[in-house]
Structure formats: structure tokens, C-alpha cells
Amino acid sequence: MSARASYPQLDEDAQAAVDRVVANMQRPHCKRLLFITGAGISADSGLPTYRGTGGLYEETDTDEGVSIEDALSGAMLRSNPALCWKYIAQIEAGCRGASPNRGHEVIAHLADRYEVWVLTQNVDGLHRAAGSSKIIDIHGDVHTLQCTSCLYQVVVDDYAEVTIPPHCPKCEALVRPDVVLFGEMLPSEKLKDLSRELENGFDMVFSVETTSVFQYIAAPVWIAKQSAIPTVEINPGTTEVSQIVDERITHGAALSLGAIWERLEHP
Ligand SMILES: [Zn+2]
Numbered sequence: 619m620s621a622r623a624s625y626p627q628l629d630e631d632a633q634a635a636v637d638r639v640v641a642n643m644q645r646p647h648c649k650r651l652l653f654i655t656g657a658g659i660s661a662d663s664g665l666p667t668y669r670g671t672g673g674l675y676e677e678t679d680t681d682e683g684v685s686i687e688d689a690l691s692g693a694m695l696r697s698n699p700a701l702c703w704k705y706i707a708q709i710e711a712g713c714r715g716a717s718p719n720r721g722h723e724v725i726a727h728l729a730d731r732y733e734v735w736v737l738t739q740n741v742d743g744l745h746r747a748a749g750s751s752k753i754i755d756i757h758g759d760v761h762t763l764q765c766t767s768c769l770y771q772v773v774v775d776d777y778a779e780v781t782i783p784p785h786c787p788k789c790e791a792l793v794r795p796d797v798v799l800f801g802e803m804l805p806s807e808k809l810k811d812l813s814r815e816l817e818n819g820f821d822m823v824f825s826v827e828t829t830s831v832f833q834y835i836a837a838p839v840w841i842a843k844q845s846a847i848p849t850v851e852i853n854p855g856t857t858e859v860s861q862i863v864d865e866r867i868t869h870g871a872a873l874s875l876g877a878i879w880e881r882l883e884h885p
Pocket of ligand 1: 766768786787790
């Protein structure tokens, strides 16, 4: 039986792409991998796809008549915390009970063989739940809550025990999630981590089910391309980086990464 029989769900082009990707991963000097992940990888865990921090919503306006971008903005958190928190809580509710899928698991397992960094737009914490440790969650994580006034911070499994909007047990100021709301700057520490690791260089860069609309999400792919570092896109659809990557696997993250793992295990 051929090794390819272990992932027959992929079409022939994708199977051939997986073989080439794995051959690249098996080069002796291939040690550092970057996985850039977006909403699609979490969709395989049953999560709604997000657009930025929001994007749970088909309609553009909330019940309150403001756009979801305005409701989930830093300005709204300050002016009307209850309204902002209502929609933050909906994001958490969308994540609640979700487990990492095969895509998250394979990225976590690969850390046994490679130095693996994850740059994710997702705020659901599923990479951490799967066991990845080198994570740059550039938009934050809804499960980390912090006081807007003092240094109080807490990590929660979910918001079941959280009174919305929450207040600090130490100083009673408003508590917020450690996520980037609309109109807010990206966290400078995480941007520093990202540029440091990009300077250290990667041996392969994977863009996994992200739309790559944000410059800082697409840039590592462009940088790799300019340096002749192999680039891979895993995405059933086309994105801004589809035209420049070396390999495209046009299936979902769980299936595609599962196939890569099978091929690595059964060369
Ligand atoms: Zn406080």
C-alpha cells in the first residue's frame, strides 16, 4: 500500500503538494517553522469565523443601532462598557466548549521536531489548549482578563462565573479582556516578539486559513518569499498571498495538517 493511502481525502494536486512540503520540511537544515493562523483553523473546531476581533455578525449593526466595529471598540469600552462587554461576551460564548482540532494538534506536535512559532489572529486560545508554547497571539486572548486601572490579571476557562461587565476585585475599576478592540493599537510587546523572531529567521513559513488582509499577517510570507524561504498556504480559498506562495494545499487546516503529519510519520 502506498503512503498516500493514509490521506485519501485530499485531491491529487493537494497530495502532491503535501509530498513536496514534507520533503522541504525534511531538509537537514530545516529547523524553525512559522505557522500563521486565522479564523479558518478554528472553524474546524466549530467556531464562527471572526473578522478581526468581531465578525461574528452577518449584519453590520447591533441591536443598539451601532456598528459591530463601534460596539467592539476601545472608545465604546470607555463610554459604554456594558454595551461593549455584551459583544465581548458573545465572542467568548462562541468559543466556549470548543476543543483544539487536528490542525492545532499537529502544529503543537511539530514542536517535538522543530522550533515552532505560531502567529495567530485568533483570540480563542486553542493553540495554547493544544499545547503550543511559542505563540504570538497578536490580537490577544479573550480568556485573559485585566484591570483597566491596576495590575490585576486573571486567566479564566470561560465567562460562566464572570459578571458582565466585570469589575476589579482589588480596586473596583473596569476589567477588560486582553484583546485588541477596534481602534486600538496592536500590543507593542507582541510586535517586538514578532520582529525579533522574523529577524532570527525561519526555514519555512505556513499561512494557514488566514485571509491575510492585515499587513502584519501577510508580511512574514512576503519576507520569506524575498529570502527564497519555502512558503506554503493551506486554505480552500484564495487570499492575497495565494499568488506568491511556493505551495498551496487547497483544503482545510485539520485535513491538510493531518496529511502533513501522516507523511512525516510514514515517509
Ligand atoms: Zn484593579
